[in-house]
Amino acid sequence: MQKWSQLFYKNTGLNPYVWLVFFILPFYYISQYSKLWTLVTGIVIILVFFVCYLLAFITRGWQVYMWIGLLIAISITMTIAYDYAYFSLFLAFFIGNIKNKAGFITLYSINLAASFLTINYGFIIQSSRLLSQFPFVFISLMASILLPVSTYNKNKREQLEGQLENANKRLDELVKMEERQRIARDLHDTLGQKLSLIGLKTDLAKRLLRTNPEQAEIELNDLRQTASTALKEVREMVTTMRGTQLVDELFRAEQILKAASIEFNLDGNPKLHDTSQLNENVLGMCLKEAVTNVVKHSQATICTIRLKETLSDNIVLVHDNGIGMEQGSNKDRRGTGILGMKERLEFVNGCLDIRSGADMDGTELIIQVPKLVRKPIKEE
Known part of the structure; x- marks a missing residue:
C-alpha cells in the first residue's frame, strides 16, 4: 500500500518545516476575522484548497490541469476576498514539477498573471491588510516568478542525469557484451585450429x-608440442591479449596443412607495409580461421595463400582445390567462422569476399584490410 508521504515528491526543494508553516499560516490569518460566517467560509475554502492540492498530486493526465485550474481560482478568491496572497507559493512549487513543457509554460503564465493582477487590484482598492503586508507580498510574487523555473530546471536536470546514467549503464553492458564476443571469437580461432x-x-x-613406430613417436612429440603451444597462446591471449604477426600465422598454417596432407603454397611477401598492429592481427586471425575451414571442410589437396598489396589495402587470398562451399554440407563454413571473420574485418573497415562455384575450382577467400593513411611530406 502506498504511504501518504509518497504522494509528494521526495525532494521538495524546501525544508518540510517551512511547508508546515505555510500550511498553518492561512488558518492563523483567517482566525483574525471576527465575523463567524467569514471565518467559517475562509476555513472551508482553505480546506478545499489543500484537498484539491492533494488530488492534483495523486491524479494523472488532464485531471491534473483541472485541479490546478481550481487551485488558481481559489488563490484568486482568497487574494480578493481575504487579502491572502500566499497560495501562489503552493501553486508555484507544484507547477515547477510539471514535466510537460507546454503545460508548464501555460500554467506558469496563468498563475503569474493571476497573482500579479489580483495583488495589483488589492493595491488599487487600497486594501489595508494587503498594504501592511507589502514586503511579504512582494517576496511571494518574486517566489512565484522564480520558484517554478528553478524547480522545473532542477527536475529537468535530474531527469537528464538519470537518462545519462542509464545510457552509461547500457554502454557498459554493450562494451562487456562486445568484449565477450571478441574473446569467444579469439578462443574459437585459436583453439579451433590447434584442436x-x-x-x-x-x-x-x-x-x-x-606400421612405423618411429614416425608415430615423432607425431606424438609434435602433438605434445602443439598442445603446449595452444596452452601458451591461450594464456597469452587471456593475460595480455597480444597481437600476432602474419608471419607467425603463415608458419602455423603451413604446419596444420602439412599435418592434414594438404600441399601448402605461398605467393608474396609476408612482411606487410603501412599496416597497424590491429589490422595485422585481424588478418592473422582471419587467415587462421580460413585455413582451419580448409582442413575441416574442403577435402582439398592443395591450398595456396597469396599476399598482395595495393596503394590503399593489404590483401590475403586463400584458395583451395576442394569441393567448394556450395557443394559442402557442413554449416560451420557459413556459420560462426565466416561470421566471426566478417565482424573482425568490419571493425577495421575491411571486407571479406568468398568465391566458390561451378565456374572455378574449389573456394577462394579474399581478405582485405586498409593500410595506414600517410600524410604527404611537405617540400621545403
Whole structure:
C-alpha cells in the first residue's frame, strides 16, 4: 500500500518545516476575522484548497490541469476576498514539477498573471491588510516568478542525469557484451585450429603406431608440442591479449596443412607495409580461421595463400582445390567462422569476399584490410 508521504515528491526543494508553516499560516490569518460566517467560509475554502492540492498530486493526465485550474481560482478568491496572497507559493512549487513543457509554460503564465493582477487590484482598492503586508507580498510574487523555473530546471536536470546514467549503464553492458564476443571469437580461432591439428596428428599417430613406430613417436612429440603451444597462446591471449604477426600465422598454417596432407603454397611477401598492429592481427586471425575451414571442410589437396598489396589495402587470398562451399554440407563454413571473420574485418573497415562455384575450382577467400593513411611530406 502506498504511504501518504509518497504522494509528494521526495525532494521538495524546501525544508518540510517551512511547508508546515505555510500550511498553518492561512488558518492563523483567517482566525483574525471576527465575523463567524467569514471565518467559517475562509476555513472551508482553505480546506478545499489543500484537498484539491492533494488530488492534483495523486491524479494523472488532464485531471491534473483541472485541479490546478481550481487551485488558481481559489488563490484568486482568497487574494480578493481575504487579502491572502500566499497560495501562489503552493501553486508555484507544484507547477515547477510539471514535466510537460507546454503545460508548464501555460500554467506558469496563468498563475503569474493571476497573482500579479489580483495583488495589483488589492493595491488599487487600497486594501489595508494587503498594504501592511507589502514586503511579504512582494517576496511571494518574486517566489512565484522564480520558484517554478528553478524547480522545473532542477527536475529537468535530474531527469537528464538519470537518462545519462542509464545510457552509461547500457554502454557498459554493450562494451562487456562486445568484449565477450571478441574473446569467444579469439578462443574459437585459436583453439579451433590447434584442436583440429591435435585431432589430425592423433589419427596419424594411431595409424603409424603399428606400421612405423618411429614416425608415430615423432607425431606424438609434435602433438605434445602443439598442445603446449595452444596452452601458451591461450594464456597469452587471456593475460595480455597480444597481437600476432602474419608471419607467425603463415608458419602455423603451413604446419596444420602439412599435418592434414594438404600441399601448402605461398605467393608474396609476408612482411606487410603501412599496416597497424590491429589490422595485422585481424588478418592473422582471419587467415587462421580460413585455413582451419580448409582442413575441416574442403577435402582439398592443395591450398595456396597469396599476399598482395595495393596503394590503399593489404590483401590475403586463400584458395583451395576442394569441393567448394556450395557443394559442402557442413554449416560451420557459413556459420560462426565466416561470421566471426566478417565482424573482425568490419571493425577495421575491411571486407571479406568468398568465391566458390561451378565456374572455378574449389573456394577462394579474399581478405582485405586498409593500410595506414600517410600524410604527404611537405617540400621545403
